[in-house]
Amino acid sequence: MNNIDSDSGQALEPSPDNPSAVPPAIPAKPSVLRARLARILAASGVRTSEDDGAPSHFGFGVERIDAALRGNAKADGLPRAALHELHAENRDDRTSAAAMALLMAQRCRNLDQEARPVLWISESGEARRQGRLYPPGLAELGIDPDSILHVDAPDAIAALRAAADGVRSSAMAAVIIELAGKKPKGLDLTATRRLSLSAQKSGTLSLILRSGSDPDNPLPTAAFSRWSVAAAPSLALEANAPGHPAFDINLLRHRSGLYGLNARLEWNRDDQVFREQQGAPDTGAVPALAAVRTDHQGTRAA
C-alpha cells in the first residue's frame, strides 16, 4: 500500500516553486513504461524494434515501374502489408510466376533488419504433377533455401487455412500460397478479404499465386493488385546460351486504378534487383547481342 500511495500521492507533484521537477512517477506498469520509452526514443530519433524503420512499400527496383505504382500512396512501389495476386498467363508460365512471387518476397525480405522466413504453401497434388520447388534452383536465384518454410497442403482449403495462420502471425516476412485451376475451392471474396485484412494488421506480404486461371476473367478477390506473369525470351549469353531469368509482367488491376502497366524484367541475382531488359525482345533465331556479359562481347561466337 505504501508504494502506491507514494507513487500517486502529492509528494512528487511538480510544485509551482519547482518548475523543473521530474514528472510524477507512474505506477510501474510495463505498458506505461513502454509508452514512455517509445516517446523518449522517438524524440531522440532512436529506432526501436516496433518501428524498425523498414519501409512500408517495396518495389521491383526499376524506377519507371516503382514510380508508376505509387498511385496516391506516400511511397513508391507496392505496399507490403497487403494481398497481391500473381497469375501465370498460361499454365506453362507457372514456373515464371512462382519465381516472380519468390523474388518479390525476397526483395521485401531484404528490407527487414532481422531475417524472417518466407512461408510457401502449395497443394501437394499440383506439386507432384507440375513439379515441386527445387532448393538448389532457389539458391541459383539468390534466395536462401533455408529461408523457405515449405508447407505441402493436402488441398486448397487446407492451403488457405495455413495461409491465414501464416499471415496472422508476424513471424513470416511473406506468405505465398499457390493455387491451381480455374476456380480453386475455397478461394472467394471472403477468404481473400480475410487474408487481406490480416496482412494489413500484421504487415506480412501475402501473395496468391495462380496457375491455370483465366487472367482475363479472374475470380473477384480483395487483392490490392493483380499481375499477370509470363516467361520472356532471355538475352542470349555467349554461344547462344539461355541468359538470365526474364519475365513479362502486366498489371491487370490496382487499388488506385492503375492499369496496363507492362514491362519485361530481368532478375539480377548479384544485386538482388530487377532491371528492364535491354534491347529489342528477341524471338527469332538470330542471337541478340549479349547485353549482360559485356566482357564477352568481343569474343562471343556468332
Add this chain to the structure above:
Amino acid sequence: MVIMAADRQAVSLGLGTGMKLADARARVPDLLAFDHQPLADADLLSRLAEACERYTPMVAVEPPHALILDITGAAHLHGDEERLAQDAEDRLDAAGYNARWALAGTADAALALARHGLKEGAEAQLPVAALAMDAKTHQSLERAGLYRIGDLAERPRANLAARFGMELTLRLDRILGLEDRPIDPLRRIGNIVTERRFAEPLTHIDAALACLSELFAEAAERLNERGQGARMIRMMLFRCDGDVARLGLETGAPTRDAPLFQRLLRERIAALNDELNPGFGYDLIRLSIVASEVLAPQQLRLEGGEDRRGDEVALVSQLSTRLGRDRVQKFAPADSHIPEQGLLALPALNAPPPVPWKRQSPDNPPMRPLHMFDPPQRVQVIAEVPDGPPYRFTWRRKSHQVMRYEGPERIASEWWQRKDGQQPGKGGLTRDYYRVEDARGRRYWLFRHGLYGEEKANPDWYVHGLFA
C-alpha cells in the same frame, strides 16, 4: 566437540570417530581439525555417485558414506563382477579415497558386508550390529547370546518377530538375501505425468479439454522447476467402458505456454479422423510429457517488440499439428551430385541447424531449375546428330522449338553404389543435361539418358525441371 571423521594418518595415531576433540588434542597437540560440513560431504558423495555411472546407470546414494551400484547386466563389460569392483576401488584409490566394497545379491547385504569388511558369502559372520537397529535391540540380542547374523538365521522368525518386532526380521531377510528392496537411483528423472480421476465420469468434451489444460498447467509448473519445456505431450482419456482415446502433440520448440498448448490441442482434435466421443464419460484423464528440452527463461524486451522467433515456432507447431509433421518442411542439402537426390525435405518441427548451400558463381544465369519433376518426364526429341543438343522437342503433346541451349553438363551415375563397381556401360546411365529455351521464352532442363552408342543405342530424353 567430537571427531566425525579421521584420515589415514590420524587413524594410525590411534584417533578415530567418536573421540572427543579435547582428548585427541591431548594426544596429538598439533592436530589439524576442521568443521564438519554434512552438506559438503553429501555433495561429494553425489559427485562420486555420478562418477560411478561409468559402471551402471543405476547408482544410488546411501547416506552418509555409501554408494549402491546395481550392476545387474553391467558386469560383463568389465570382465566379471570382481574386476568391476576392483576397477572402481583402483579409481577411487587413485583419487585419494579409501573405499571398501562388497558384492551381494541384495543392496542391504552388500552394504552390511562392506561396512564390516567382509566379502560375499560371509553374511552369517556379520555381527548383529549389521542389522542397523537401535543400540537397545543390539544389546538385548547379544544378551540373549545371539552375536552373529548366522545365529539369528537359524531361529524361527515368528519368535524373533514376537520379541523384537517385524522390522528386525525384515532387515534380517534383506541381509540374508531372502528379500530385496528397490534402490533409489540418482537419475530417476522420468516423464512428468499428471492425471485426474473422476468419481463421476466427464461426459462433456469441453470439460475434458478444460481438464487437459489444467493438467498441462500442472505439468508446466513441474517443467519449470526442472528448467525445461515440453517437446512431446501424450494424452490418454480413459472411458469408463474401457475405451482409451490417445492424443499426441509435438511442438517445434520446448514450451510451457498454456495458451499455445490449448491452441495446439484444438488443432489436434480438429484434425482427428474420428471425433472424440465421450460416450459414458471419461473417468481418468492422464497427460504425460514424453520429451522435454531445456528452456531457460527469456528476458522480454522492455521497449516491446514482438517475440518473432517464438511466433515462428508457434506457427510451425500449429501447422504441423494440423497437417501432420511431414507436410511442414525445411530444406537441407544432401551429399549427392545426382540432382534429385541433392536435397532433403525434413520436418520443420525438428529441423537440424541450417547448413550452407553451394554458392553460385557471380554473373551466371541459374544453372539449376526452380521446379523439378521427380520422376523426370519423358519427352520426344529431334536432334541434328544423335549425341548433339536437342533441336526440337515434344512435351505434353506440344512441340517446342529450341532457340538457345547450353550444354551438355554431364552427370555420371553413382557407379560406386553399384555392386559391380565401375565397368564401362554397366554402372548406370550417364546423363547429359541441356539448358534450353524455346521460342516463347520458357526455359527447360532436358537430359539424354545414356551416352549415345556407348551406353545405349537409342537414348531416351527427359525433362527434369523448369527454369524461371
